[in-house]
């Protein structure tokens with residue numbers, strides 16, 4: 001039987017959420033603690049546990065068919081591999097940072113300077129586009145200490161909370177790109193594998209939609225049904241069911257969680273009561 005080979009980070013920031021995403025898609029991985037490979041009991045997929053940094057090459061060489069990987073790594077490795085779906089976790093940005101005493105906040109600061117990074121290709125392309133000549137010094141880890149030991153004038157590294165920069169007396173100067181975990185696919189998948197991938201993508205999208213939305217139930221006075229419905233950016237129109245008490249109805253709808261918090265005060269001002277917000281497991285539009 002044909003199986004789709006999916007590369008997932010072996011250990012690190014992406015591993016846990018990648019496995020969770022597959023679980024949310026109803027895929028039961030038989031031996032998730034395995035060193036190199038794992039199978040799914042109920043879906044034609046084989047999981048290969050690899051280093052994030054090596055995955056683009058495996059995709060280009062068709063060793064893996066698809067992968068969950070940080071988009072920043074895909075860009076840096078410049079392989080012939082495309083992201084096909086953003087996955088909404090491991091958000092970060094690749095940024096240039098300078099010692100906090102540096103006043104110049106412009107890219108011109110870096111002209112003729114030395115920059116330490118583990119992302120030489122992405123940095124080089126960015127500097128070229130900005131017409132800046134700088135000396136790129138490649139180091140594979142702990143990039144943030146480079147200015148403190150006089151190895152570089154600035155750094156180019158991933159930032160999420162910014163606390164690593166802060167702890168090392170640095171500040172973010174330019175954002176080069178933003179990134180998150182993505183599903184990427186190798187070129188030249190067989191038609192059989194493309195079909196499995198379509199099924200997987202369908203499940204991933206249903207699971208991601210569900211994560212961003214909530215099912216909302218509330219009791220509303222009948223004379224306010226229209227006003228309240230107008231406040232809610234719903235899929236089609238809300239479901240309205242009569243309550244046993246006269247003049248009241250139960251209104252049900254689906255709404256993005258962020259949008260809900262924006263309209264909650266107006267809902268209450270219009271008489272909505274007993275509001276329940278329920279997580280959705282899957283959502284197929």
Ligand code: PRT
Nearest residue numbers: 012013051052053070090091092158159160161162163164
């Ligand atoms: O070893 P392997 O090749 O498998 O992976 P890796 O060294 O790339 O592993 P890992 O687990 O550190 O990162 C995997 C992916 O997570 C990255 O490629 C990004 O796509 C994503 N990601 C998200 C991050 C961060 N946020 C992040 N903050 N990767 C690294 N960092 C580091 C950053 O390099 C810096 O040292 O965290 C520090 C900064 O964090 P803050 O919160 O202090 O700003």
